[in-house]
Amino acid sequence: MPETTDEMICITCPVGCTLQVTHNGETLLHVDGNTCSRGLGYVERELTDPRRMVATTVRVRGGLHPLVPVCTVEPFPKPRIFELLGALRHIEIEAPVKMNQVVLEDALGTGVDxxxxxxxxxTGS
Amino acid sequence: MKEHYDVVVIGSGPGGLAAALAAKRAGADDVLIIERDQELGGILLQCIHNGFGVEIFGEDLPGPSYAQRFINEVHDLGIETLLDAMVLEITRERTIYATSAQTGFSKLQAKAIVLAMGCRERTRAQIRIPGMRPSGVYTAGTAQRWVNVEGYMPGKQIVILGSGDIGMIMARRLTFEGAKVERVLEVMPYLSGLSRNYVQCLLDFDIPLQLRHTVKRIIGRERVEAVEAVAVDEQWIPVPGTEAIIPCDTLLLSVGLIPENELSQQAGVRLDPVTGGPFVDEGYHTNIPGIFAAGNVVHVYDLVDWVTEAGFAAGESAARYAMCGAETARIPPIPTTAGENVRYVVPHLVNPERLSQAEVRLQMRVRQPLEQPVWIQVHDRETLVTRRAARYARPGEMVNVTLRERDYDKVRQSKELRVSIVPH
Known part of the structure; x- marks a missing residue:
């Protein structure tokens, strides 16, 4: 693979540093523009195993609202996001729900809850 | 419910929750939150995406989780709440008139009030899009509430006008729920939301962003059938020949937020025409004694963590006022002013004596993006009071500079604190 330099924006935190990333396919050679060490980790993962936090809703029976928001507890493999959304669409849980209650364990075998x-x-409580 | 309170907070979004908690912790006994929705939390409850709490908790939380932590604490501390209630009027003597289905009409007296009503979205009427008036034109926040809380989709084929954070986040959210987001149009030559949202909401899902573009007209009689997009020049004048018809059934608007200050004005609170929010000092005290303001009601933030921080400061000041009454400043407050490439500065006044107890963070927005190292500097006429370096300055991202105890002598002698943002 030839050596290339791409511009990437770090999404680790809201600062959103613009990074100059020199890499050789999946091999990271050099990063410039990160204002903290997390930028480096972000780029390394982005080149080999890009992940995102995924937030959506699942149906809830007997709740104050018909849906409850849910989120992955850690970043989830980006190529499988739509597969995960499909799996969550089949889930319906019972109110009352507590925050951090597991809605889908080990989603798609990724180890991410x-x-x-x-x-x-x-309703009425 | 009582008739007299030390501190009454109007609104229970992040600013209001933080203000109520800080007031209670600072020693105010009777603290009441009035909220118009049936539950506490405000708009955070519909912001189901993560990215909240990195500054305050060092964690990356979804909006509802961020709210829940504060809501739990409000209940733990025994702060009273009045839900599903509208405040009709507040007076400069801090009498509050409110109404709710449960408690009927009520008149309350507060020693201090914290305004935390947040902001509203700009609508189609405020940006004057020509064309028909079919259904299918909504603000991004309204669509967000439907999709994330109530379980309705606004449409299947979407165009979004405005690259604000809510617009980009809704582009991803609607894509997740099976809609096709055709494109995002932005009239400015730069993104108006955070860069990270451009990456993870648009780039990740191949949703095109067109800068310097707007909607020329909306097409459709009963329901939106298409919008006509057009490129614009520096003066926002459509460039002939660049029109494109984009078939869609929904147009979402993410074209800015306006602080919600109808109640504030009734009480005689003076507003800054640039921010649309009250003039405040470093303790978020408005010009009306005993009336404080915190969060998006003052100016529109892009990070909830900073709204919480403002809420803490306002709540603490409100509690101090409720318990001790007005402080008499030995040194008159120093006005802040917006200098080169700064659109506005909050707070508008700084009491120098405050610097002996706490740091004062001046918050501002730049006029023009500077994609190069900059100085964020505070001057009193020709004298430099303080400055800090930043890698860049963008209008979509709030900028701040902190006055510290060591700056006390310079601040005390200042006639004004003029903030400017200039290249290195």
């Missing part, structure tokens, strides 16, 4: 992002009281 999906948990409720808030409490969801039942």
């Amino acid at each position: 999906v948990v409720a992002s808030r409490d969801m009281p039942g």
